[in-house]
Amino acid sequence: MAASPTPVRPAITFAPGQLAEAGRRVFEVEGQALAAVGARIGDAFARACGLVLQAPGRVVCTGMGKSGHVARKIAATLASTGTPAFFVHPGEAGHGDLGMVTDADVVLALSNSGESDEVLMLLPVLKRQGNPLIAMTGRPGSTLATEADVHLDVTVPAEACPLDLAPTSSTTAALAMGDALAVALLEARGFTADDFARSHPAGSLGRRLLLHITDVMHAGDDVPRVREDASLSEALVEMSHKRLGMTAIVDADGHLLGLFTDGDLRRTLDDANVDIRGARIRDVMTRSPKTIGADALAVEAARLMETHKISGLLVVDATGKVVGALNIHDLLRARVV
Missing domain, CATH: 3.40.50.10490 (Glucose-6-phosphate isomerase like protein; domain 1)
Incomplete structure (x- = not known):
């Protein structure tokens, strides 16, 4: 005995406006x-x-x-x-x-x-x-x-x-x-947010809430730094060796005096009043740069960078001594951003 043919449903025509209205009605x-x-x-x-x-x-x-x-x-x-x-x-x-x-x-x-x-x-x-x-x-x-x-x-x-x-x-x-x-x-x-992070250790949420600056920053000899009487060329050599796109300028005790970045270098080269060969880093550095504490969350560094349109930060302790440095690439590798 032949099987009964499957009934064919009639085609349904529905205007896009009617569909959107049905969706809005649900909300x-x-x-x-x-x-x-x-x-x-x-x-x-x-x-x-x-x-x-x-x-x-x-x-x-x-x-x-x-x-x-x-x-x-x-x-x-x-x-x-x-x-x-x-x-x-x-x-x-x-x-x-x-x-x-x-x-x-x-x-x-x-x-x-x-x-x-x-x-x-x-x-x-x-x-x-x-x-x-x-x-x-x-x-x-x-x-x-x-x-x-x-x-x-x-x-x-x-x-x-x-x-x-x-x-x-x-x-x-x-x-x-x-x-x-x-x-x-x-x-x-x-x-608290820390309590929440402890129950969400996996994935981006846990990383954002658990990862601190100390977990991602460069420290010790990896931190680019020069004294304020260093020449511009000496500062550029330090930046090149440490490969963070910046260098801290510090005093004899390691306290922060200023910052010099790739962006500062471009601005310096465009300034006709600056003698590139004879310039000292103290003459072209950025004074009072943005910094962050070592105990802060890494996500705070990302927020600072985004707000101020910068790509790197120096890490300082309570006395203003430089203890670390990080850039946007460090945050990307840690999957904080």
């Missing part, structure tokens, strides 16, 4: 949803933060379907901002993974309806174990909401889906509520 509807949920943040939110801050354990996030995806992201955000957290799938929890939840943990359960069977099935065990329960639902009268110690209301006026079927505004609101929790807890714990 408008979801923006209104976020404003409505944000306006409800109050005592319940503060109590939820209090439960987490008082708990000796972690935050266990759980949810089914799209709520599960949001819960997983909230767990990741909490963990990276100073609040230990992880995600447990409610279906797997009923088959052994509930053993990962200790009586020291707080449970954050997400369900837009508040009636997800897989989540509700966990409640008796969590209650017996004594776990504080924070619920995040779009129905304050639901089973999950009423059984929770704290309920965070993420009810939205409307979904962005025109069929009112696909979770859109509701998942965005829940995600934003999770971010609000993470940031409030971060501030309450006094979580």
Whole structure:
């Protein structure tokens, strides 16, 4: 018997303007949803933060379907901002993974309806174990909401889906509520950029937050430097040998007096009033150049260079003594920029 031919769908014609308008409508509807949920943040939110801050354990996030995806992201955000957290799938929890939840943990359960069977099935065990329960639902009268110690209301006026079927505004609101929790807890714990960097050692973010000037600068004999009575030619030889495109001009104790760069050399050559052969470096150097401390972050050096349109920096200690030098190429090699 011949197989039935696959039905051919009619071609869909949609004007670009209509597509753009549909996209803008989603932002408008979801923006209104976020404003409505944000306006409800109050005592319940503060109590939820209090439960987490008082708990000796972690935050266990759980949810089914799209709520599960949001819960997983909230767990990741909490963990990276100073609040230990992880995600447990409610279906797997009923088959052994509930053993990962200790009586020291707080449970954050997400369900837009508040009636997800897989989540509700966990409640008796969590209650017996004594776990504080924070619920995040779009129905304050639901089973999950009423059984929770704290309920965070993420009810939205409307979904962005025109069929009112696909979770859109509701998942965005829940995600934003999770971010609000993470940031409030971060501030309450006094979580710093250095703390954040320690949990993000890989990639550019960790490098930007962990790498200090001392990690990338040239030090010791690698730092180009000459005395102020040096000739221009002597300074150029030092610049050529050290290959940083600049040289520090220092006194007998190594304190910074000035800087001479490739750019200064071009300007000097263009100045008809300067005798190139007889010039002393003190006559053509830049006095009071931009500098940076050795304990600063490397990213601060990049910011200084960009702001002042320069390609190199001298590193000085608290007394003004030159202890290092770096240029934009050092930052590029360290992947700070």
